[in-house]
Amino acid sequence: MATVRLAPVLRASAGGAKQVSAEGSTLGEVLANLYERFPALKEQIQPGEEVSRFINVYVNDQDVRYLQGLQTNVAPNDTIILLPAMAGGM
Amino acid sequence: MGKASREFLRQARRQVPEWSPAQVKEALTQQGEAKQDVVLIDIREKHEWNEAYIPGAIHLPRGFLEFDVEENVPDKEQTVILYCAGGWRSLLAGTTLQQMGYKNVISLAGGFGQWKGSGFGFTMPRTLNADQAKRYSRHLLVPEVGEQGQIKLLDARVLLLGAGGLGSPAGYYLAAAGIGTIGIIDADIVDESNLQRQILHNAKSVGKYKAESARDTIQALNADVKVIPYVERLDETNVKRIIADYDVIIDGTDNFPTRYLLNDAAIMLNKPVIHGSVFRFEGQLTVFKPYDGPCYRCLYPEPPPAALAPSCAEAGVLGVLPGIVGILQATEAIKLILGIGEPLVGRLLTYDALAGEFNELRLFRDPKCAACGENAHPEALPTYTEVCALPAQ
Numbered sequence: 001m002a003t004v005r006l007a008p009v010l011r012a013s014a015g016g017a018k019q020v021s022a023e024g025s026t027l028g029e030v031l032a033n034l035y036e037r038f039p040a041l042k043e044q045i046q047p048g049e050e051v052s053r054f055i056n057v058y059v060n061d062q063d064v065r066y067l068q069g070l071q072t073n074v075a076p077n078d079t080i081i082l083l084p085a086m087a088g089g090m
Numbered sequence: 091m092g093k094a095s096r097e098f099l100r101q102a103r104r105q106v107p108e109w110s111p112a113q114v115k116e117a118l119t120q121q122g123e124a125k126q127d128v129v130l131i132d133i134r135e136k137h138e139w140n141e142a143y144i145p146g147a148i149h150l151p152r153g154f155l156e157f158d159v160e161e162n163v164p165d166k167e168q169t170v171i172l173y174c175a176g177g178w179r180s181l182l183a184g185t186t187l188q189q190m191g192y193k194n195v196i197s198l199a200g201g202f203g204q205w206k207g208s209g210f211g212f213t214m215p216r217t218l219n220a221d222q223a224k225r226y227s228r229h230l231l232v233p234e235v236g237e238q239g240q241i242k243l244l245d246a247r248v249l250l251l252g253a254g255g256l257g258s259p260a261g262y263y264l265a266a267a268g269i270g271t272i273g274i275i276d277a278d279i280v281d282e283s284n285l286q287r288q289i290l291h292n293a294k295s296v297g298k299y300k301a302e303s304a305r306d307t308i309q310a311l312n313a314d315v316k317v318i319p320y321v322e323r324l325d326e327t328n329v330k331r332i333i334a335d336y337d338v339i340i341d342g343t344d345n346f347p348t349r350y351l352l353n354d355a356a357i358m359l360n361k362p363v364i365h366g367s368v369f370r371f372e373g374q375l376t377v378f379k380p381y382d383g384p385c386y387r388c389l390y391p392e393p394p395p396a397a398l399a400p401s402c403a404e405a406g407v408l409g410v411l412p413g414i415v416g417i418l419q420a421t422e423a424i425k426l427i428l429g430i431g432e433p434l435v436g437r438l439l440t441y442d443a444l445a446g447e448f449n450e451l452r453l454f455r456d457p458k459c460a461a462c463g464e465n466a467h468p469e470a471l472p473t474y475t476e477v478c479a480l481p482a483q
Contacts, residue, residue: 007372008369008370008372009369052394053390053391054390054391054392054393054394056389056390058451061450061451061452063451063452063453063454065454065456066454081451083438083451084394085346085389085390085393085394086367086368086369086374
């Protein structure tokens with residue numbers, strides 16, 4: 001299972017977890033698996049067909065927009081990072 | 091001068107050819123036209139050089155001349171013109187260089203005094219005053235900064251967007267480092283809940299404008315720094331006018347509309363923006379250098395809707411966290427000003443305080459970016475209104 005690391009603003013939708021595991025051989029499958037367990041994440045990450053434009057997704061530190069997007073292959077040891085825009089200067 | 095010194099000089103004069111100021115001037119002019127290749131060395135002491143020197147000269151004081159000359163003039167065939175104040179020390183130094191194997195050593199007859207007396211031009215170098223040399227002595231000891239680097243810092247103009255959690259530590263350290271002009275734009279008033287992290291303010295500044303409280307703290311630390319407070323919000327009407335006056339912008343705002351507004355204006359005016367943000371135990375920063383790396387819109391083409399942007403008062407943050415991120419922003423500003431190191435362009439550095447981990451993600455320029463891509467029109471992009479339900483801190 002791939003490891004999915006959640007940015008702080010997404011954690012409330014995943015029971016407070018900082019990282020979770022999810023199954024799938026492509027990014028699209030991994031995310032779908034993630035939403036089955038944490039439905040609230042879907043609204044934040046992928047409300048429609050595509051990943052929302054204010055969330056950046058990295059597979060092994062590479063931006064998936066420059067890989068194959070949702071078709072990007074994901075291996076069991078890969079790490080996916082979900083990084084929404086952050087504004088706080090506080 | 092004793093008899094022996096006079097004899098010593100006489101011998102030196104027989105050995106080392108002398109050129110008049112007019113001849114040296116001619117050689118330098120021809121060098122400018124690439125017809126002749128000469129190296130002009132000022133061998134006087136630093137305090138003499140600091141007053142004035144001949145344009146184009148390099149400064150190698152006589153005390154260390156033998157040790158430093160080869161690094162500067164590796165070719166022993168090179169024509170080397172030495173000068174001092176009156177033309178005597180340069181004769182003696184000339185004999186030394188000859189002993190070291192330099193074949194074409196010349197002494198400027200009458201030295202710098204005769205040069206000036208002949209009406210030729212000179213340069214007065216900028217130097218630090220005695221107080222500055224003392225205050226910034228730890229910078230002067232670092233070769234990558236040094237006196238010229240410190241002068242660059244003193245000439246630099248940095249704009250802080252916000253005198254809050256990020257702007258406070260960034261501004262405080264930039265002031266300590268001797269950044270000559272610091273602009274601070276913040277329309278907010280200091281609240282007690284700010285003092286947990288916004289170290290430019292103190293218990294006595296509660297109720298004052300942040301921009302003015304920050305100015306007072308900075309000026310108590312370092313009177314070299316000119317602080318320009320702006321008690322206003324950045325908006326479409328003032329953004330270009332304000333950022334035009336600065337070399338580097340430190341973005342420590344707490345809301346999306348300002349970040350997009352700043353991004354688009356910074357691209358139009360080609361100003362680097364050092365972007366930082368914090369949330370609870372985590373922070374991130376990167377440098378947006380227009381056309382050198384991605385911009386904010388390359389990363390996030392548009393802001394998130396209100397429901398997904400808990401960026402405001404309810405978010406909470408560990409007080410020390412913006413300290414870390416703000417000081418990293420100040421560090422990046424200094425690197426950009428001095429032109430040293432590898433700036434965080436195209437790299438997002440993230441810090442997780444609980445894990446005690448730094449991570450780095452590569453960021454790419456989007457060729458289709460609406461702000462900095464091939465067919466971009468940053469001037470035509472939308473601005474946004476605050477999406478936060480609660481007022482920003």
